[in-house]
Amino acid sequence: GEDVEQSLFLSVREGDSSVINCTYTDSSSTYLYWYKQEPGAGLQLLTYIFSNMDMKQDQRLTVLLNKKDKHLSLRIADTQTGDSAIYFCAESMNNAGNMLTFGGGTRLMVKP
Amino acid sequence: DSGVTQTPKHLITATGQRVTLRCSPRSGDLSVYWYQQSLDQGLQFLIQYYNGEERAKGNILERFSAQQFPDLHSELNLSSLELGDSALYFCASSVTGVAGANVLTFGAGSRLTVL
Numbered sequence: 001g002e003d004v005e006q007s008l009f010l011s012v013r014e015g016d017s018s019v020i021n022c023t024y025t026d027s028s029s030t031y032l033y034w035y036k037q038e039p040g041a042g043l044q045l046l047t048y049i050f051s052n053m054d055m056k057q058d059q060r061l062t063v064l065l066n067k068k069d070k071h072l073s074l075r076i077a078d079t080q081t082g083d084s085a086i087y088f089c090a091e092s093m094n095n096a097g098n099m100l101t102f103g104g105g106t107r108l109m110v111k112p
Numbered sequence: 113d114s115g116v117t118q119t120p121k122h123l124i125t126a127t128g129q130r131v132t133l134r135c136s137p138r139s140g141d142l143s144v145y146w147y148q149q150s151l152d153q154g155l156q157f158l159i160q161y162y163n164g165e166e167r168a169k170g171n172i173l174e175r176f177s178a179q180q181f182p183d184l185h186s187e188l189n190l191s192s193l194e195l196g197d198s199a200l201y202f203c204a205s206s207v208t209g210v211a212g213a214n215v216l217t218f219g220a221g222s223r224l225t226v227l
Contacts, residue, residue: 031213042114042202042218043155050213088155098214099145099168104154 004091004103011109018076020106022089025070029091032065033100034074037086046074046087076108084110115139118203118219126227130191133222137184137205143167144186145206145216146178150199161186193226200224 004024012018024032030051035043049056049063049072056063062075072089086105092098115138125131137144146158148171157170161180172178175193180186190197200223204216 033213033215035218040220042116042220043204043216044114044218045215048213048215092214098212099157099160099170100214100216101157102147102155 003101004089006087006089006103006106008104009107009109011111012079014079014081014110014112016079018074018079018083018108018110020074020076020087020089020108022072022074022103022106023070024072024089024091024103026091026093027067027070028093030098031092032063032072033090033092034061034063035088035090035102037088037105039085043088079108079110081110081112084108114217114219116203116205116217116219118201118222120222121220122223122225124225124227125193127193127195129193129226130189131193131224133188133190133201133203133224135186135188135203135205135219137186137203138217141205141207141217142184143206144180144184145204146172146186146188147202147204148199149202149221153199155202158188190224193224195226198224198226 033048034046060077064073088105090100090102117136142163158172160168178188200221202221204218
């Protein structure tokens with residue numbers, strides 16, 4: 001089975017907050033990442049968090065990490081139509097060559 | 113423009129054929145990664161090279177091979193193609209070796225269609 005899991009789909013209204021969730025299984029994850037993929041494009045790094053941190057905020061983005069429950073979330077404040085995309089969480093582990101393992105992606109649809 | 117260049121952008125070929133996908137990493141990045149993105153399998157890690165040497169292998173089929181050249185560009189060779197190989201193939205590059213946050217920069221991908 002997948003090491004990193006995400007729900008498939010999320011729909012929100014413009015101006016609302018979006019929360020995209022991710023669970024991972026390997027407690028030795030060192031860093032956790034959020035990437036965004038717009039239609040027809042490659043993945044773009046949004047933010048990452050070190051595993052000993054609980055929270056990281058960057059403008060409209062807030063990442064929360066619950067290491068006990070192996071749960072990562074990405075909150076997008078004041079969601080805009082331009083935020084419509086697929087969002088991938090990923091983990092890396094220093095003891096695995098620092099390779100990234102991605103979740104299946106969550107498609108965010110923002111309705112005007 | 114991410115700085116990672118992939119060619120070709122689109123490729124249509126027939127079953128049994130062989131294709132080569134090319135990737136030029138971002139300037140200064142020593143690591144190159146190849147990922148396959150398909151609808152049913154999601155984003156699957158294939159292989160990583162670091163400064164010309166193979167560093168890690170993922171779910172890469174024996175029909176597939178890759179290499180990284182002295183100028184750090186990489187090629188992914190796909191042979192004896194099957195319908196199920198139709199997918200988006202992404203190349204990504206990063207600076208880091210095995211420590212620190214591994215920030216990958218992705219190319220725009222090469223879309224392969226096998227008919």
